[in-house]
Amino acid sequence: MTEVARIAIVDDDRAIRWVLERALAQPDLEVQSFERADAALASIERHPPDVLLTDIRMPGLDGLDLMAKVREMHPDLPVIVMTAHSDLDSAVASYQGGAFEYLPKPFDVDDALALVRRGVAHARERRSPAAMPEGLSAEIIGEAPAMQEVFRAIGRLSQSHITVLINGESGTGKERVAQALHQHSPRSGHPFIALNMAAIPKDLMESELFGHEKGAFTGAAAQRRGRFEQADGGTLFLDEIGDMPADTQTRLLRVLADGEFYRVGGHVPVKVDVRIIAATHQNLEKLVMDGRFREDLFHRLNVIRVHLPRLSERREDIPRLAQHFLAEAAKELSAESKVLTKDAETHLTRLPWPGNVRQLENTCRWLTVMASGREVLVDDLPPELRDLEGSEAPSGDWRNAFREWADRALASGHTHLLEEAVPDFERILIETALKHTGGRKGEAAELLGWGRNTLTRKVKVLLPALADE
Numbered sequence: 001m002t003e004v005a006r007i008a009i010v011d012d013d014r015a016i017r018w019v020l021e022r023a024l025a026q027p028d029l030e031v032q033s034f035e036r037a038d039a040a041l042a043s044i045e046r047h048p049p050d051v052l053l054t055d056i057r058m059p060g061l062d063g064l065d066l067m068a069k070v071r072e073m074h075p076d077l078p079v080i081v082m083t084a085h086s087d088l089d090s091a092v093a094s095y096q097g098g099a100f101e102y103l104p105k106p107f108d109v110d111d112a113l114a115l116v117r118r119g120v121a122h123a124r125e126r127r128s129p130a131a132m133p134e135g136l137s138a139e140i141i142g143e144a145p146a147m148q149e150v151f152r153a154i155g156r157l158s159q160s161h162i163t164v165l166i167n168g169e170s171g172t173g174k175e176r177v178a179q180a181l182h183q184h185s186p187r188s189g190h191p192f193i194a195l196n197m198a199a200i201p202k203d204l205m206e207s208e209l210f211g212h213e214k215g216a217f218t219g220a221a222a223q224r225r226g227r228f229e230q231a232d233g234g235t236l237f238l239d240e241i242g243d244m245p246a247d248t249q250t251r252l253l254r255v256l257a258d259g260e261f262y263r264v265g266g267h268v269p270v271k272v273d274v275r276i277i278a279a280t281h282q283n284l285e286k287l288v289m290d291g292r293f294r295e296d297l298f299h300r301l302n303v304i305r306v307h308l309p310r311l312s313e314r315r316e317d318i319p320r321l322a323q324h325f326l327a328e329a330a331k332e333l334s335a336e337s338k339v340l341t342k343d344a345e346t347h348l349t350r351l352p353w354p355g356n357v358r359q360l361e362n363t364c365r366w367l368t369v370m371a372s373g374r375e376v377l378v379d380d381l382p383p384e385l386r387d388l389e390g391s392e393a394p395s396g397d398w399r400n401a402f403r404e405w406a407d408r409a410l411a412s413g414h415t416h417l418l419e420e421a422v423p424d425f426e427r428i429l430i431e432t433a434l435k436h437t438g439g440r441k442g443e444a445a446e447l448l449g450w451g452r453n454t455l456t457r458k459v460k461v462l463l464p465a466l467a468d469e
């Protein structure tokens with residue numbers, strides 16, 4: 001049996017109500033129309049519809065006031081605004097963060113029906129078990145299936161103290177998800193402390209994490225509480241955990257096992273109750289195999305894994321994210337919110353976004369300052385994003401993907417890039433050559449242009465599992 005969706009129409013123009021009632025006369029839709037917003041509001045209070053379609057300019061309570069009130073009661077209720085363009089900005093602003101669509105007047109009835117159907121689908125998604133936990137809706141945008149998985153995980157993990165490892169490229173929202181996990185945990189009344197391992201000089205890391213006693217080292221003029229102590233009772237988010245130096249890993253492991261530690265230069269153990277959420281853009285299993293990350297620590301952290309997809313793997317979320325960031329940027333800069341034209345929106349959804357959600361957020365800030373009109377055209381985009389050439393499949397050419405990797409690694413503070421890249425480069429070539437020769441090393445060496453001894457030596461270092469075969 002199909003579920004009947006309830007649609008509320010609010011417009012003071014009888015002709016428009018009539019046209020819409022006709023267009024929406026469908027077996028699975030139930031339409032109720034109102035001439036005045038106050039009457040609509042009274043009805044919505046008692047019995048919310050699945051989708052609200054409203055005009056903006058109306059005598060008495062207008063569409064903006066209506067949306068503001070509806071938003072308070074039902075922040076996720078999809079609203080479709082029918083209006084001339086001049087009122088669009090104020091409409092977007094008043095329904096920020098909610099599900100919002102726009103139907104320019106005069107409209108085509110088929111477009112109206114299509115939008116309403118989209119609103120209904122959206123409302124159902126929100127009600128489905130994969131919907132975001134209550135209160136999160138304005139914080140993490142994501143309707144793509146991969147993001148729904150993430151919300152499911154946040155929902156399942158709420159009420160738990162379990163250690164979580166978040167995987168995902170830089171700028172995919174790992175810290176956001178860590179915050180959400182904290183907010184939805186029994187620790188939400190306590191601090192959430194974030195620390196990025198890649199951003200702290202190695203020799204300061206221990207004192208940053210565990211604090212130090214007065215006089216522990218030159219410059220330690222007073223006792224200092226570390227992040228662990230600051231996070232007591234709450235959550236400590238360790239970003240870029242793969243960059244943690246080996247001796248700090250050993251100390252961290254001990255703290256996780258004992259629940260206590262010593263400040264640098266201290267002799268009295270400090271007891272803390274801290275939940276760890278760690279994140280990395282690196283492949284930790286590989287770091288373990290390469291001997292760069294402690295296996296026992298890896299297993300301690302890797303209890304529950306949450307994977308955040310690249311933005312290019314959830315392109316369907318780009319329009320809503322962009323709309324959200326444009327509205328946020330407008331608020332920040334006390335400017336008018338920009339609106340993407342359909343072309344610009346389509347263009348944005350096709351770009352490769354190597355910097356992921358953060359890059360999109362920065363682009364929206366840039367547009368808010370730089371775009372000349374209220375409507376954003378493709379030509380208003382920053383020059384490096386205007387050209388779609390080669391952007392559909394950035395990984396098609398490995399050099400582009402490689403360039404992106406190097407860019408990201410440098411942006412997140414990595415050094416000694418060659419040490420990281422060259423072994424990977426050689427390993428991939430060896431593995432591929434061996435695949436082609438069915439594992440015969442002599443032939444593989446020839447394919448690669450190496451002598452057999454060189455290959456044997458490289459395999460021993462890079463692929464120890466294959467060394468004795």
Ligand SMILES: Nc1ncnc2c1ncn2[C@@H]1O[C@H](COP(=O)(O)OP(=O)(O)OP(=O)(O)O)[C@@H](O)[C@H]1O
Pocket residue numbers: 139140141142168169170171172173174175176177239281321357358361412
């Ligand atoms: N799904 C989302 N909805 C709304 N905002 C998001 C979403 N994902 C990320 N953001 C925003 O994008 C920016 C980057 O996200 P965040 O800092 O969480 O990424 P990250 O993966 O932790 O990056 P890094 O690894 O580089 O620290 C932040 O401003 C964050 O608020």
